[in-house]
Every structure is written in C-alpha cells, then in structure tokens.
Amino acid sequence: MxxxxxxxxxxxxxxxxxxxxxxxxxxxxxxxxxxxxxxxxxxxxxxxxxxxxxxxxxxxxxxxxxxxxxxxxxxxxxLARTYQSPVVPEQLSVDQVLKAARQAFTPYLTSHHAQWACDQVGLAVNPAQMAGSLETLNRRKLLLACLLMRKxxxxxxxxxxxxxxxxxxxxxxxxxxxxxxxxxxxxxxxxxxxxxxxxxxxxxxxxxxxxxxxxxxxxxxxxxxxxxxxxxxxxxxxx
The missing domain is CATH 3.40.50.300 (P-loop containing nucleotide triphosphate hydrolases)
Structure with a gap:
C-alpha cells in the first residue's frame, strides 16, 4: 500500500x-x-x-x-493536496505563481519544469495574465501544475x-x-x-x-x- x-x-x-x-x-x-x-x-x-x-x-x-x-x-x-475552493494569489501573474511554486523549497526548479507541469494538465493561458482573473477550471489547473512540478x-x-x-x-x-x-x-x-x-x-x-x-x-x-x-x-x- x-x-x-x-x-x-x-x-x-x-x-x-x-x-x-x-x-x-x-x-x-x-x-x-x-x-x-x-x-x-x-x-x-x-x-x-x-x-x-x-x-x-x-x-x-x-x-x-x-x-x-x-x-x-x-x-x-x-504528498500533495488540493482544496474545494481553488484559491490563487489574486495579485500575482500566472508566471509569478508558477515561479513561487518552483522556488517553494530546494532544489529550486526551472521554468522548463513549470511548462512541463502546465502541459500535463492542459493549462494554456498567457503567463502574464493575473491569476485572479482566471476562471475556475484554469485556477484548478494552475494549482495542480504547481503541485505536479514536484512529481x-x-x-x-x-x-x-x-x-x-x-x-x-x-x-x-x-x-x-x-x-x-x-x-x-x-x-x-x-x-x-x-x-x-x-x-x-x-x-x-x-x-x-x-x-x-x-x-x-x-x-x-x-x-x-x-x-x-x-x-x-x-x-x-x-x-
């Protein structure tokens, strides 16, 4: 198990x-x-x-x-977890959210890891878009991508x-x-x-x-x- x-x-x-x-x-x-x-x-x-x-x-x-x-x-x-409400940092861009996840703890990950994770969940948005403006599904995808980078x-x-x-x-x-x-x-x-x-x-x-x-x-x-x-x-x- x-x-x-x-x-x-x-x-x-x-x-x-x-x-x-x-x-x-x-x-x-x-x-x-x-x-x-x-x-x-x-x-x-x-x-x-x-x-x-x-x-x-x-x-x-x-x-x-x-x-x-x-x-x-x-x-x-x-171990990773998602919550019922897909809360994202409203004032950060998508790219900034992914960067924060990449650098949450060592070893730091690269932007290639972030792009790979986004590809796995089908997140295709403008990296400069504010995370707070994303619709619910894309918020969930963004949070999942942040988790998936650490596999x-x-x-x-x-x-x-x-x-x-x-x-x-x-x-x-x-x-x-x-x-x-x-x-x-x-x-x-x-x-x-x-x-x-x-x-x-x-x-x-x-x-x-x-x-x-x-x-x-x-x-x-x-x-x-x-x-x-x-x-x-x-x-x-x-x-």
Missing amino acids: LFSCDNIHMHFGARPVLQGISLGVHAGEVLGIVGPNGAGKTTLLEILSGRTKPTQGRVLFEGQDVTAMPLHQRARCG PKVLLMDEPAAGLLGAEVDEIDSILRYLAQQMGVGIILVEHRLELMTAIAQRVVVLDGGELIAEDKPHRVFDHPRVRAAYFETAQEAA
Whole structure:
C-alpha cells in the first residue's frame, strides 16, 4: 500500500468526528470518499495531509509512520493536496505563481519544469495574465501544475469538480485519469459529483457520522442498503 491510515479516531472535545477509519490507496489508483455533509470527509483529509493530528491512529506513507510528521515534511516526501475552493494569489501573474511554486523549497526548479507541469494538465493561458482573473477550471489547473512540478506520489483532492460545468468536469476526469494511469499517482478523492466518482474511482468508501459504513467498487457500493439510507435519502431530505 502506497499511502494509508489505520484506526483513525478524532474527537473535538467530547464529540467524536471520526471513529476507527482505516483505508489506503495504491500507486496509480483512485480511491473515492463520499458521504453526507458532516460525515467527517474533510476532517479525514486534514489528518491525512498533516494539518491535523488524530486523537488516535496512524498515517503511513510507503510503510513509514508519518503520523507526527507535519504538512511541509509530508509534501517533501511526495504528498500533495488540493482544496474545494481553488484559491490563487489574486495579485500575482500566472508566471509569478508558477515561479513561487518552483522556488517553494530546494532544489529550486526551472521554468522548463513549470511548462512541463502546465502541459500535463492542459493549462494554456498567457503567463502574464493575473491569476485572479482566471476562471475556475484554469485556477484548478494552475494549482495542480504547481503541485505536479514536484512529481507527487499521492494526491489528496477535495471536490475538484466543485463549480465546474459538464464539459469542464469531463476535462478534470481526463486529467485525473492521466495522473493515475500514466504518472502512477495514487489519488484520494472526496467528491459529491457521483458521475465523476463512478467514472474514475476503482474503489469507493462511504463515511457516515464519522464511521466507514461501506467500501466497494463504485457500481456496487452505491447500491448498498446502508449507503442508500445514509447518503441518498439524506441528500433527498436536504433537497
């Protein structure tokens, strides 16, 4: 297993948020995480990325226990993360954002690395354009390019299709397939767009109330009775 967690518990005060979560992703695999609002998905990503330490449990990267390792050190090991909102430095140009990513830590990378990363995600914009003027899809591509320059082994993604239209979702689909299948990146994906999840994930885990209630291939997991009760019926009530 390339990247995994074992028996993760998280409490905020007396309130349990995650209860005994164990999961993992192989190189070149897309693992999906779904669940209703408040299921604990984002908290789990915070723990996996190193921004938050669990109350109990371990995080393992290539067999090494990295539970106590902070976010920046995990990044150096090959862990990358994107967020639901594609926030970019509004007052910097695209080229300046890429330069900042190139020089974030040693060894510094060249502009050729930046161009290579942009090519991988299909980012084709004027380098002098202000990053803040980019549309949502290109903001996501820019942030991905910044991460790809370091050739990460694992990518944690929080709702990469949020705010995108149909054709744009298809483009994100193609990018994620390329990263997994051609570059061998292990991807852990939190996403509410079930059509995207069904299309690209090899396995899907379902969280509800901080518990992992099901894990299976996408076409089977969504037919699980407990999943339908916890996820789909909850979604219908909210609608």
